[in-house]
Amino acid sequence: MADPGTRPDRPARERVMEAALDLFAAHGVTGTSLQMIADHMGVTKAAVYHQFHTKEDIVLAVIGPALETLTKVADAADRQRAHRRRLESALNGIVDLIIKNRRLTAIVQFDPMVAELVRAHPSRTSIERIRGMFTGADPDASALVSAAMVSGGLVMAGIDPALDGLSDEELRRHLFDTAWRLLKPRTASLSASGGRVAQPTGRV
């Protein structure tokens, strides 16, 4: 029934991905080989190769869904016309993505090889779009730093062992609230829906 060209045996692919994640966590992505993945699974390298031809393919399979979600988050936020709502939507989407990928983020986020694959991935532009929503248009140094602190802080908080005791729901709420405190003031005066009056800011 199944066409071999589509490799329908998802469980086998997922077992490779799971074994790869275990090894990435212990040795880093760069320090992990297909042979190590095969040994860890107790199968031959040929069996792994039947699923994935390169380690890059495994990494892309592992991080791909999260990257594609980034694009959906950016698209959904873009459909909001008011800047404040757009920011709210983007921030909610990012926090949700981080909560759902706590383990994955911890493992792959900071690997040089992963960084290179992300730079070459079509979703790369979504990361920049979301960052642009965080900074707002024509950002000054302070807005750039706030956006960087939020982007980096969310990722790092999502993998911080000091927060292991918080439930996903608690973490989600407080990540949003904390990020909102940094991003909101700069955007309130631009909001079409917040009912606020723009204040003179002295910014050019």
Place this chain on the structure above:
Amino acid sequence: MADPGTRPDRPARERVMEAALDLFAAHGVTGTSLQMIADHMGVTKAAVYHQFHTKEDIVLAVIGPALETLTKVADAADRQRAHRRRLESALNGIVDLIIKNRRLTAIVQFDPMVAELVRAHPSRTSIERIRGMFTGADPDASALVSAAMVSGGLVMAGIDPALDGLSDEELRRHLFDTAWRLLKPRTASLSASGGRVAQPTGRV
């Protein structure tokens, strides 16, 4: 004059450390070997081995001064009696450390092997002490998340290419101000020097 036991040839040591940093940046710490460092320098592996017996020794030489500065930062902050001043001192010290180590942080911060060496390093407790100053005593979930966002956000902002255009001085000021916005409100009512009156917060 020089005692060979103290290996006084600092320039040779520093050339190894510099070559190691180049390779760590390209291949990760785990993906770099002493042989690669020797090849990169155009010397024999024995010449590298004369300076450092293991890659761990090189990593420790590279990150050691920053870790020791962490302890000095925690000690200096501890000498401040008022919580607000203690927080201010710790935050200033951390921001300064991050500014001075932008390249180093980017390279080694997230490597699993570096994480293990940091966990075993005597300065490990200083990281926890500083985190404790950021959360304050008896932190609730919100204070824990703010401290995690600040700690992670500062590190990530220090290596964020989007902030490459800022001078060290601009970056220092805005990192401090942004972090202070997240940490200050929780501590104002505890301050012995801020002249503020504690507000009822509804927190238990």
